[in-house]
Structure formats: structure tokens, C-alpha cells
Amino acid sequence: MPPRKRKRPSDQPEPSSPNADATNTTLSSSLSADDTLDAPPFLNTTFTTHRSSPLHLGSQPLNQPRIHTLSQRLRDLLVGDVVRGIELGIDRDADPTMRRAGALEVVSLGWVRLESLLGKYVGDGDEADTSLSTVSDSLGGSLGKRRALQISLQYENTECVALLLPALGHSLDEAENENQAGFLHLPLLLLRMPPPLRAVICGFLSRTFDCRISSLGLGTRSLVGALEGWLVESRTLGGLVKDVVVTLGFYGPTVTAHQTKQMEIVTKADHVEGEDEEVDASKAVGIKSIDIIIPHSELRRFVRAGRGYRIAARSNAGDHYDARKRRHLAGDKDEEGWAWRRWDQVPVVDLPRQEQQPFMEALAQYVRAHLALDLFHPAVRVVKIACGGFVMSEGRVKIFGLPPSREGENENELVDQGQRALWAIYEGLGERARVRPVEKTLGIVAAG
Numbered sequence: 001m002p003p004r005k006r007k008r009p010s011d012q013p014e015p016s017s018p019n020a021d022a023t024n025t026t027l028s029s030s031l032s033a034d035d036t037l038d039a040p041p042f043l044n045t046t047f048t049t050h051r052s053s054p055l056h057l058g059s060q061p062l063n064q065p066r067i068h069t070l071s072q073r074l075r076d077l078l079v080g081d082v083v084r085g086i087e088l089g090i091d092r093d094a095d096p097t098m099r100r101a102g103a104l105e106v107v108s109l110g111w112v113r114l115e116s117l118l119g120k121y122v123g124d125g126d127e128a129d130t131s132l133s134t135v136s137d138s139l140g141g142s143l144g145k146r147r148a149l150q151i152s153l154q155y156e157n158t159e160c161v162a163l164l165l166p167a168l169g170h171s172l173d174e175a176e177n178e179n180q181a182g183f184l185h186l187p188l189l190l191l192r193m194p195p196p197l198r199a200v201i202c203g204f205l206s207r208t209f210d211c212r213i214s215s216l217g218l219g220t221r222s223l224v225g226a227l228e229g230w231l232v233e234s235r236t237l238g239g240l241v242k243d244v245v246v247t248l249g250f251y252g253p254t255v256t257a258h259q260t261k262q263m264e265i266v267t268k269a270d271h272v273e274g275e276d277e278e279v280d281a282s283k284a285v286g287i288k289s290i291d292i293i294i295p296h297s298e299l300r301r302f303v304r305a306g307r308g309y310r311i312a313a314r315s316n317a318g319d320h321y322d323a324r325k326r327r328h329l330a331g332d333k334d335e336e337g338w339a340w341r342r343w344d345q346v347p348v349v350d351l352p353r354q355e356q357q358p359f360m361e362a363l364a365q366y367v368r369a370h371l372a373l374d375l376f377h378p379a380v381r382v383v384k385i386a387c388g389g390f391v392m393s394e395g396r397v398k399i400f401g402l403p404p405s406r407e408g409e410n411e412n413e414l415v416d417q418g419q420r421a422l423w424a425i426y427e428g429l430g431e432r433a434r435v436r437p438v439e440k441t442l443g444i445v446a447a448g
Contacts, residue, residue, distance in 0.1 A: 039116035040152055040161040043401035043422075046391075047190035048198070049216040051433045052164060054183040055209035062149075062184065067109050074204055075107040078153065078197075097194040102156025109151050114165070115144040118426060119401070122419045143168050143423075149186055151201065153193070160193035162201050167430035168423075188433040189213060190397075217394050219335025220382040222432050226425055228357050230389040231303055233421035241296045242388035246363070248290045248375070249383035251336070254329045256286075289383065292367070296388070299359070302366075306358025309365065321378055329378035337378040390425050399425055 060066055115121055121144025151162040164186035189205075191198050202213040227244070234241055294302065321329065323339045330337030341357070364375035374380065384393040391398045402418040 039112050040150065040159065040163075042117040042163075043119075043399055045192060046396060046398040047163075047192050049218060049395055049397055049429070049433075050189035050191060050202070051214050051216040052187055052189045052205065053212040054185050055164075055205075055211050057182045057184055057209070059182060070208060071107050071109040073208075074109065074151070075104070077200065077204060078104055078107065098196055101158045101160075101194075104153065104155055106152070106154035108154070109149075111147040112150045112163075113144070114146050114148060114426075117148065117163075118144075118399075118422055119419055120144065120415075121423060122416045153197070160197055161191075162193070162205075163190045164188070164205075165190065165426075165430060167434045168427045184209075188216070188430050215395055216433055217333075217335070218392055218397065218429075218432065219333055219394065220338070221335040221340055222428065223382045223385045223392055224357055224360055226390065226392055226428050227385050227387060228359055229424045229428060230387060230421055231299060231359055233424050234389060234417065241299065243296050244294045244299060245384075245386040246292045246294070246382060247384035247393075248292065249288070249381050250286060251329070251331050251379040251381060252286075253331070254379035290373075292363070294363070302362040303358050305365075306360070306362035309358070309361050326378040330381070336381050338376045338380075339378075341376060389421055397429065 146166050146168075148166065149164040153160040165188040166186055167188065189202075191201065193201065205211060206213055227246075326337035326339040327333070330339075360375070367373050367375050385391070389400055391400075399422060402415065402422075
């Protein structure tokens, strides 16, 4: 009996894996030109902060076919492939977090509106409600309608998210000018994923859009600015405002140099041997950090006292450091050293709003009186701030959503005020992430 003819491979339908079906379904259903992806959890979620240079799009816009191609390319990179005998992908055995995540199920890439992430945008009512810009889907007539580029990676047991977000501290016309010539400005990159996956996503974005991804350090200036802005915008929230925790840190080399200098003075006075001096210097360890907790009931008093405080002149305040010296003692970082603080003899309320920090002025006077600590010394820095609106530290941020309103409260007014506070925090992050021209950066440092 002759053997049965074997069917051709083309006649046999290949069974598709559930993962591939899920991925294809997601890509085909959510990446249209008009719709946006489902917003990932944004509020009450901790993200690592990064900065991105302008994305180079070239002559081809970031439309649905291109987004689909990029999603497939990213999925192939994450799943792993063999090219010229070299296996590409993530080493899942090297990181326990990736092992617990399970298998990759869905890769989604597309646009998401900012209002879907932060909630309703409550502006001054003067934003023009125009159609979406033809230059970039990240722009819209209203700030709340602007879009962010979202990368969502759905694993069996967890979801990882990357968000490329626009800055809001400039007008629509300026934003459109920035996004001309085939470039897309989404300076703020927020990641919620394990470190190995974080490196893969940053590398993928860098190669795909010819951009540079770097860590965004949130220093003293950003943290203080976020807190001062939150206190201004949330002044009418009443019971929704929680205690404020300010964590102070110290720049080690400057503290060590000061300790060594003081020990040398003591050594000369006491005629101690040189060998004993080295032993004492090696044991010199200072305080690493100090947590200062301000009850929410005292916040208004601090702000009110700070607004009435007249900044002392440089000679009276005992400040003997110019901007360059402060920068050096603070570790050569733009956001440290308090160099941006105005040392003129003017009331705080007379300063421009972005330069006002009444809460920190009052806190500095309180700390000086009770702890004999100069808060504005170049070596003193704010390393973490936690309040009712956010928790922010160097390289990490978590923005809290508004709790449900209670009976008897003006719900609309509270919601609007709370939304303004949330958007103010986001606006500060976006401005910090913006890549400014060199001359502007030097001007800020020199004017400190």
C-alpha cells in the first residue's frame, strides 16, 4: 500500500500561541489614529525619573503603521532572538524580579491623554480648545488634551510601564516650534519596571529615535519648588493636607573636610601626636540624615511667618560664599548649594513667585534657633520630601490622587483645587526635565 501523501506546510494552519494572539489583538485594537491606549495606573504609583532629548522622527510621522512596527520590534527584542549565534534579550535568571514577572503576554505602544493620567485639567479658562496638532500627537489646544507616548508591557504577574511626557511650562506655539523639523519633544520619561528591563527600554528608545536617555536627578531646588507650589495650590484643601516630612542630607566631602580642619585646630592646641590624629580622622563620622516632621496644623503658620520674614543681607546672614563657591561645596550640582536663593534684603513676598520659598525660610529660622543648624549652608541638601500630594526624592517620584470628598464639603471646589495642585507638581517635573540651551543654563548658575 503506497504511503499517504503528506500535506504541504501551507495547507496546515500553524497554531498560534496565546501570547502572539493577545499581542496582535492589542496592537490592532488600541493603536488607531483617533483613539488612545487605556491609561496605566499613574497616581499613587512610584516611578523612576529620567530625561530624554528630543526624539528624532525623520520624515515619517509617528502614525499607526509605524507604531505597530515599533511594537513588534520591541516585542521581538524582549522575547529574545538569535542573531549570528548571539542570543539577544533579557537574562531572566539573573534577576529574581524578572523571574517572578512570568511570561511576556502583551506589548502595547501608543498615545495616552494627560487627563487620563492626572485627571481633569483645571486651568484659568484661557486655553484655546483647538484640534490636535498635525506636527505631533503630543500637542493639543488644551494642556489636558496633550498626549504622552506610552509603552506598556503586560507580563503574567505584573505590568511594566514607560511614559514619555511633554512639558507644560510653555505655550502651544512654542511647543509646535520645538517639534518642527522631524523632532518630538517629550522630555520627561517615567519608568515603572525592574532595572534590567529599564536598561532595555532606554536602549530601545535611544536606538529607535536617536535620542539620549539619562537619569533625572531631583535635587534640593526641585524638591523645595514642588513643596512650595503644593502648599500654595492646596491652601484651601483643609483636612486633606497631611503632615510634611523633610529629610535633610549632607554632602560628605564638604563635611569631612570641615571636620578634618576642626580636628587639626584641636590637635595643634592639645599637642597630640600625628599618629593619633590619623586614627581620630578615620573615626570621624557625621549624621547621615535628619527627618523633620511638620504637623499639618502648623503648615499655615510656617508659610505665614515665612512671608513676613525679610531676608537678611549677605553680610548680616554670615554668608561668605559666592555662587561658584557654593556650587563647589555642594558637589558641583546645579540643584544643590542653595545658590538660587536670593540673598538681597527684600521681603519674601516681593520676590517673583518662582523664587518665593516662604515655608523653607521659616523652617530655616526654626532649625537655626532650635538645632543650631544652618539650613542654607552649601553642604546641607534636601534629599526627600513627603506630603499629602507627593513623595519625591532623587530619581523617584510618587504623586497621590485625591481622596473621596466628605459630606458637607464643597466637592467641586475641593476637586478643582486638588487638581490644580496635582498639575502643578507635574508641571515642575516637566520643566526640570526640559533640555535647556547652554547659555540659559549658564545664566541660571551665574545668577544664583
